[in-house]
Amino acid sequence: MPQIRPITDLRNTTEISETCHQSLEPIYITKNGCGDLVIMSIEYYERQLARTAIYSKLAEAEKQTADGAELLDADDVFAKLRIKYVK
Numbered sequence: 001m002p003q004i005r006p007i008t009d010l011r012n013t014t015e016i017s018e019t020c021h022q023s024l025e026p027i028y029i030t031k032n033g034c035g036d037l038v039i040m041s042i043e044y045y046e047r048q049l050a051r052t053a054i055y056s057k058l059a060e061a062e063k064q065t066a067d068g069a070e071l072l073d074a075d076d077v078f079a080k081l082r083i084k085y086v087k
Contacts, residue, residue, distance in 0.1 A: 004028045007036060020044070 002025050010016060010029065020027060020041040029037035040048075065071070 002026055002028055004030060007031045017041075 003019065003023070005016075005027055007029050016027060016039060020039060021043070024041065024044055026038045026040040026044065028035060029039060031037075
């Protein structure tokens with residue numbers, strides 16, 4: 001469950017860093033009761049970037065399928081890849 005903390009908690013950077021790494025979730029920082037910042041570990045950030053890239057590629061593939069792109073047989077594709085890259 002994401003944490004919501006006041007901006008004054010940023011004074012203790014070590015605790016904030018440890019919390020980000022332990023929970024593997026972002027920490028939402030508020031200023032005067034309103035959302036202001038989001039702090040997260042690099043691992044979480046990179047995982048989110050990878051997830052976004054996968055969703056983007058899936059959306060592109062679904063669009064190509066909807067537009068009538070030719071579908072390939074997985075066994076044929078993997079056989080060609082093995083011939084090309086496995087030596």
